[in-house]
Amino acid sequence: MSSAWLKSYMPRSLYARAAIILVLPVVVLLLVVGIAFLQKHLEDVTAQMTTSSAREVTLILETMEGAETQLQALAAMRQDLVALDMKARFLGIDERPAVGMRRWYDFIAPQVAAELHAKLPQLTAVALPSGDEARLYLQTDLGPFELVLDRRRLSPAAPHQLIVTMVFFAVVMTTISFLYMRNQLRPITRLADAAQAFGRGRVVPYSPGGAIEVRAAGSAFLDMRARIERQIEQRTLMLSGVSHDLRTPLTRLKLGLSMLPEDEAAPLQKDVDEMQLLLDAFLEFSRGAAEGAPEQVDPRHLLQVIVDDAQRAGYDARLVATDGEGQAMLRPTAIRRAVENLIGNAVRYGNKAELSLSLTAKTLRIRVEDDGPGIAPEDRTEAVKPFSRLDPARNQNKGSGVGLGLAIVADIARAHGGVLRLGKSERLGGLSADIIIAR
Incomplete structure (x- = not known):
């Protein structure tokens, strides 16, 4: 529960999560090492080096205390300057300290200047330019004084190189x-793409690869896909075979009934017609969504064609709303059968059917609404099961059926990686059936 808030900020992609796993430890390590090095090591070493240089500068200033002129002062300190490898001169009357700009990556320079100002009261300015020299400007009794010494005597040489080296190799190793x-x-x-495609009714070529565990999962997926395909094929063959084999005796029965008197043949003819309807429903259910391969289809055009055909058949069906444009990967024959079943149910249990389409970047929704009695919420799960007939919910006097209409629609939706959802129509008050398919 405590980590639920963190999940909303975490990326959902496997690549992004792998990048975080790789980059985050490197960044934390760089920060810890960098801060610890800068604060503990560099600052201590810099303080010691500036203290030592300040003592040397103080020694030179003490050697010129008894001098009365600038030339005498320079002569007095010449020996110490040579020993300490420094250069010194007095500034002219109008000459100002040439401080200049320091290097932007010289992050230790502020500490050097602060340490020198604290230890040398006579210091007026510190110049730490981009070269290898450091210039100290001091105020003496004989006038402004410039002292030049090696920059490396004030702080470690090029301390930024360690950070740059660390960052460079961290980037290289992280990239590798x-x-x-x-x-x-x-x-x-x-494997995920192949599984997702199969869930949406498409079979894409796939061969296991990668690590042993991934290969095992890929092989298991191929076995599972093969078993499912065999089961679908066996179910289709079985139902098709049974339905086909029963057509011959039904035809003989119809022929025999045609020879009987009409008053005797009428009840039997009704039974034969009902058996014919059952066989047609079984055959349609056995086909499911297996007809045709998925292809790019314009859903708006497909729905308009279905509505036009329904109107020519005498149904009160209309396409009332469309939202979004584009194409979707569908089996047009199967989708046509599903929508026609929904339209048939709508006009059987109501008076009219209204269709609407919503197409977004992620989903496709086809909605069919009617003004019939609808289906109670507690019966909607049962309604999509094969051979389910909800007599109290749907007026069976308006039509007959075998309880496969919604089951066929649900089967086609699942074959496209989608779902059939039943609800109440806010527009017409009857049933609202949504075919929702992920794009």
């Missing part, structure tokens, strides 16, 4: 690791 990780994740994404 991510490329390797991508090769390891690619078989997983291929």
